[in-house]
Amino acid sequence: MAIDHLDKPSLTPSEVRSMCRTDQWPFPATASCSDGYVQANLIVLPEKFASDFRTFCKRNPVPCPLLGETLPGDPTIPASLAKAADIRTDCPSYCLYSGGKYLSTVTSTKEHWKEDSVGFFIGCSYSFEGALIAAGLVPRHVELGTKVPMYRTTVPLASxxxxxxxxxxxxxxxxxxxxxxxxxxxxxxxxxxxxxxxYGPEGAAALGITDKDGTKPDFGDASEIREGEVAVYWGCGVTPQNVVMGLGDKIDGIVMGHEPGQMLILDLKNADLCETDL
Amino acid sequence: MAIDHLDKPSLTPSEVRSMCRTDQWPFPATASCSDGYVQANLIVLPEKFASDFRTFCKRNPVPCPLLGETLPGDPTIPASLAKAADIRTDCPSYCLYSGGKYLSTVTSTKEHWKEDSVGFFIGCSYSFEGALIAAGLVPRHVELGTKVPMYRTTVPLASxxxxxxxxxxxxxxxxxxxxxxxxxxxxxxxxxxxxxxxYGPEGAAALGITDKDGTKPDFGDASEIREGEVAVYWGCGVTPQNVVMGLGDKIDGIVMGHEPGQMLILDLKNADLCETDL
Incomplete structure (x- = not known):
């Protein structure tokens, strides 16, 4: 690739967003990108569902930690999260849904953004990977240069x-x-x-996950669970997209999310969101 | 009973706590007691587990909404929750646990309260029953004068x-x-x-509950699900006691909780905790 010279961790958030906006983002995942900066999951819903969705996030803070939202119809990302940024274009790629069905993956949602669209920004586990890497615990998907593997579970969320x-x-x-x-x-x-x-086989059983070797995730890329290793599972901000898919016609219009593994990079630092008194 | 003349809904919180303190509480449940006031679940843990427990509540706010806690070793209930109140005596009855096993039900925990004991107060669904009753939707256990039925589920909590x-x-x-x-x-x-x-059969299946007629709950009293009715399930503040039972020797010393269905009545009004913008 012509972009081999790009050093992913050293790219600034605004550089990444600019590359996305101009369709020049060359990587299959944002993992290990813009070292130290918060990465966010996205979901864009019609305004009439916004109140329910806020409550849903409050009641399920582990998979759905809500970092902020746009004003209805205004695609500007709040400056507290990212400056001079547009939710419609500044993420590497987006998934579109209608009637609970996946439609397509696109690099801009400009033509689908409506007057009543509200965008929600949800925390992403890529944000803590810097801490794992610094301790020598490099995530497998960072080593492989792939998207983190993600799984649907049988764990019901609070309605x-x-x-x-x-x-x-x-x-x-x-x-x-x-x-x-x-x-x-x-x-x-x-x-x-x-x-x-x-984590581990007991955790997989509690979650209803049957893929024992990490090769058949529901989202993202296949991984490798090597000898002596166990699978460790974290809540994931792709949850809202999975929920929308399960709701079918209850949500009308086009719903937009980020492509799982290809996140929006914010100007916020991970350290800003870190609770050191835990 | 000599106390038939007592009008349970009209008792003030401090009257109820005083009756509990002097072992004169005559009812099998606090449901519909002290109309309009918040009822609370309790759990008392050694201080070394307090930080983990606070995080556990934050991560699981639907079953474990944390309303407040005592200072370590001080059995005084914070005045913001209840005035001139003692966590060791002011609840109708308490369950004691050791090594993950239920020991006994007692009306005072004075002899088990330690220098490092921390008491936690967790919201209770009795608090919204006034709103249901006012709408003509009288909970069955209020009609029957029994404790609300409670069930263990297979739903894993965030660790x-x-x-x-x-x-x-x-x-x-x-x-x-x-x-x-x-x-x-x-x-x-x-x-x-x-x-x-x-709610309903689909909800029961998602929760792993098999008791179809409401007669075999894990805590509280049997109920009756009548023709045309479905079971409706809410998160329950007995969850921490159930979790402690599952932890076995990981929690040392005596753990104290309220007796499920027999709650602590606070001076807080339900309206004070009600989010009207939802």
């Missing part, structure tokens, strides 16, 4: 009006002996899913 | 340090046609479990 469904989790394989350290490292990132939801 | 386990729910049977109204009425009570978590 809120029209919104109900089951949780999505992200997965990283680690030696079982590293779990206490992983819990301690990721716990302070409570706005970006925090400590693992579950 | 926090030592705390992990599955959710407990309370159940009230209602005609299926009343569900939209029930959701609307209970939704604003977000500090006391809010709108239902699930």
């Amino acid at each position: 809120a009006g029209v919104f109900s469904g089951t949780m999505v989790v992200s997965m990283r394989p680690y030696p079982a002996s590293a779990i206490p350290q992983i819990i301690a490292l990721t716990r302070p990132y409570s706005q970006t899913h925090g400590e693992p939801f579950a | 926090a340090g030592v705390f992990s386990g599955t959710m407990v729910v309370s159940m009230r049977p209602y005609p299926a046609s009343a569900i939209p109204q029930i959701i609307a009425l209970t939704r604003p009570y977000s500090q006391t479990h809010g709108e239902p978590f699930a």
Whole structure:
């Protein structure tokens, strides 16, 4: 690739957003991009569902930590999250849904943004990966240069009006002996899913996940669970997209989300969202 | 009973607490007691687990809405919750646990309260029953004068340090046609479990509850699900006690909780905790 010379971790958030806006983003995932900066999941809904969705996030803060939202009809990302940024174009790619069905993946949602569209920004587990990498616990998908693998689970979420469904989790394989350290490292990132939801075969059973070797995720890319390793699962901000897919015609119009694994990079620093008193 | 003349809804919170303190509480449940006032679940843990428990509540706000806590070793209930009140005596009855096992039910925990004990106050669904009653939707257990039925579920909670386990729910049977109204009425009570978590046969399946007629709850008293009615399930503040039972020796010392269905009555009004903008 002509972009081999790009150093992904050193790209600034505004450089990444500019590359996305001009369709020049060359990577399959934003993992390990813009070291130290918060990455966000997106979902864009008609305004009449906004109140229910806010309540849904409050009631399910582990998969759906709500970082902020746009004004209805205004695609400007709040300056507290990212400056001079447009929710319609500044993410590498977007998934479109209608009537609960996936339609297509696009690099701009300009033609689908409506007067009553409200965009929501939800924390992403890529945000705590810098802390794992600094401790020598490099996530497998960073090593492989792929998207993190994500799974649908059977875990029911707390309902809120029209919104109900089951949780999505992200997965990283680690030696079982590293779990206490992983819990301690990721716990302070409570706005970006925090400590693992579950791990190991017992955790997979509780979540209803049957893919034992990490090769058949529902979203993102296949991984490898190596000998002596167990799967470690975190809440995942793709959950709202999965919920929307389960709601069918209850949500009318086009719903837009980021492409799982291809996140919006904010100007916020991970350290700004880190709760050090936990 | 000599206390037949007592009008349960009109008792003030301090009258109820005084009756409890002097072992004169005559009712099998605090449901419909002290109309308009918040009822609370309790759990008392050694201080070394307090930080993990706070995080656990934050991550699971539907079953575990944390209203407040005592100072370590000080049994005085914070005045913001209840005035001149003692967590050791002012609840009708308490359950004691050790090594994850239920020990006994007592009317005072004075002899078990330690220098490092911290008491936590968690919202209770009895708090929204006034709104249901006012709308003519009298909970079955209020009609029967019994404790609300509660069930263990298979729904895994978000872990926090030592705390992990599955959710407990309370159940009230209602005609299926009343569900939209029930959701609307209970939704604003977000500090006391809010709108239902699930309902009907599909909800029971998602929660792993097999008791179809409401006669075999895990906590509280048997109920009756009548023809045309479905079971409606809410998050329940007995969840922490159920979690402690599942942790076995991970929690050392005596853990104290309220007796499920026999709550602490606070001086707070339900209206104070009601979010009217939902």
